[in-house]
Amino acid sequence: MTPIQFILIIGFLFTGLFYFVRLRNRIADVLLLLILVGVAVLFILFPEWTSVLAKKLGVGRGTDLVLYICIVLFYFVILKLYARMRKLEQQITDLIRKQALDEVEKLVKK
Amino acid sequence: MGDSAIFIIIPSFNEETVLRSTVEPLLHKGYSIVVVDDGSLNEQAKFIADLPVTVIRQQQNLGQGAALETGTQYALANDASYVVHFDADGQHNFSDIESLLAPIQNNEADVVFGSRFLTKQSSLPFTRSLLLHTARYVNFLFTGLLLTDAHNGLRAFNRKAAELIRIKENRMAHASEILILVKKHKLRFTEVAVEVRYTEYSKKKGQSGWNSIRILFDLLLHKLLR
Numbered sequence: 001m002t003p004i005q006f007i008l009i010i011g012f013l014f015t016g017l018f019y020f021v022r023l024r025n026r027i028a029d030v031l032l033l034l035i036l037v038g039v040a041v042l043f044i045l046f047p048e049w050t051s052v053l054a055k056k057l058g059v060g061r062g063t064d065l066v067l068y069i070c071i072v073l074f075y076f077v078i079l080k081l082y083a084r085m086r087k088l089e090q091q092i093t094d095l096i097r098k099q100a101l102d103e104v105e106k107l108v109k110k
Numbered sequence: 111m112g113d114s115a116i117f118i119i120i121p122s123f124n125e126e127t128v129l130r131s132t133v134e135p136l137l138h139k140g141y142s143i144v145v146v147d148d149g150s151l152n153e154q155a156k157f158i159a160d161l162p163v164t165v166i167r168q169q170q171n172l173g174q175g176a177a178l179e180t181g182t183q184y185a186l187a188n189d190a191s192y193v194v195h196f197d198a199d200g201q202h203n204f205s206d207i208e209s210l211l212a213p214i215q216n217n218e219a220d221v222v223f224g225s226r227f228l229t230k231q232s233s234l235p236f237t238r239s240l241l242l243h244t245a246r247y248v249n250f251l252f253t254g255l256l257l258t259d260a261h262n263g264l265r266a267f268n269r270k271a272a273e274l275i276r277i278k279e280n281r282m283a284h285a286s287e288i289l290i291l292v293k294k295h296k297l298r299f300t301e302v303a304v305e306v307r308y309t310e311y312s313k314k315k316g317q318s319g320w321n322s323i324r325i326l327f328d329l330l331l332h333k334l335l336r
Contacts, residue, residue, distance in 0.1 A: 083335045093172055093280055097180045100146075100168045104184065108164075 005044050012040045113140040115191035116211065119181030121174050123148040125198040126157045128311060133158055135204040136196075144184055145198070146177040174263075175284030179277040186272060193272040197263040199312045206304040210266045213300050220271040220297040221288075223257055224264030228303035235308065241319050252329055253289035257301060261285045264304050271297050282321060283328035290332075 016037040023029045043050050043066065050062025059065045118141045122129055129145070136143055143163040147154040149171035158165070166180055178195055185193050192211060196202055206224065213219040226234065227242075245260035265288070267275065274295045279287040292299050 079334070082331055086331065086335060089280060090278065092170070093176050096168050096170050096172060097176070097183070100166045100180055101184055101187075104164060104166045 001045070008044045009041055012037050012044075114142050115189065116194065116207075117142045117144055117181075117185035117188070117190040117192065118194045118196050118207070119178055119185065120145045120196050120198045121148055121177035121181065122146065122150065122154045122198040123171060123174075123177075124150045124152070125315070126150070126152055126154060128200045129154060129198055130158055130161075132196075132198050132200050133161060133163060136207075137161060137163070139204065139207070141194075141207070142185070142188070142190070144181045146181040148172060148174070148177040173281035173284075175277045175282065175287070176280040178284065182272055182275075182277075186269070190272070191269050192266060193269075194266045195263060199315050200309060201306050201312045201316075202264045203305045203307070206264060206302075207266070210264065210302050210304065213302065214266055214268045218298070219300040220268050221275075221292055221299040222266045223259065223299065223301045224262045224304035225257065225259035225301040226262060226304060226306040227258040228301060233308045234306075235313075237319060238308075241322060245322065248326065248329075249286050249289060252286055252333060254293050255289045255299075257289070259301070262304065262306065271295075279328060279332060281328060282317065282325045283332060286325070286329050287332060 016033060019033050020030060023033065043062075047062060050065055052062075054060065054062045054065035057065065059068065118136055120129075120132065120143065122145050125132075133143055133145065143161075145154060145158065145163055145165045147165055147167040149168050153167060155165040155167065164184070166184055168177065168180060182193050192214060194207055194210065196207075202224070210222050210224060213222050242260055246257065249260045250256040261282070262285075271292075274297065275288055275291045277284045277287060291297075
């Protein structure tokens with residue numbers, strides 16, 4: 001094992017553990033995470049596998065394949081984050097609106 | 111018919127210099143006026159405290175769509191029969207409200223949109239005109255409704271429509287969201303010619319053309335995530 005493989009694997013395992021602890025209750029997310037970490041570790045240990053897979057899919061090099069997959073995942077994650085952001089925004093809006101309407105009602109009653 | 115059942119919702123974000131001149135003519139008509147202070151720097155209530163107007167203050171600036179929704183919820187809770195959206199910056203003419211409400215009162219429509227393009231307009235800047243015409247077709251793509259004016263702040267609803275149209279787009283994409291909801295709930299709608307005045311103030315205070323990109327983005331997310 002080369003030093004870079006060691007560093008990458010440790011890194012992935014740590015992030016995996018971190019997410020695992022936080023996502024304990026969400027089976028689907030944990031499964032997805034385990035698969036992603038598993039694949040990452042496999043590809044780090046056997047980088048030539050990416051090349052084999054890449055050739056099968058019509059991509060020149062293994063690293064290129066990894067890059068393409070990363071781009072797709074990246075867009076997916078951004079979209080998920082936007083969805084989360086809009087949900088938060090809606091919750092804040094509801095709170096501020098409720099407070100504003102309550103305050104008006106108090107004024108009218110006086 | 112009592113005009114106090116007609117609720118005029120005026121979202122106001124830092125409009126203190128023109129707010130009074132926008133509100134005063136409406137009062138003579140006997141409408142119920144609801145000013146929604148959208149987290150302005152200076153409390154808008156201070157500038158019109160002597161007028162018989164309801165001011166709802168949102169503690170944070172959420173955007174025009176959110177302010178309109180807050181005002182509408184207040185109006186519905188206070189037995190409004192008609193809800194009218196009206197801009198605070200003095201763009202709209204108060205006398206247009208009557209013609210806007212006419213199709214609703216004659217039971218010909220549930221929602222009436224103001225349009226500046228049904229009559230010849232001379233004061234419209236060219237770039238604005240180009241942008242608005244592009245926006246019409248973008249709106250059509252997203253909503254399936256083709257109006258003559260895409261982003262006119264003057265519109266009227268009967269109670270049924272006001273209850274069905276819950277605005278969730280806090281910022282300017284609400285104009286398109288309303289179209290989506292009109293189509294979804296199969297509401298009857300029509301357009302009425304209204305005046306839009308381009309004063310120096312409204313040009314400065316109004317949206318820059320670049321904001322259309324933000325609206326488009328919000329609209330895309332709206333379609334994508336719901």
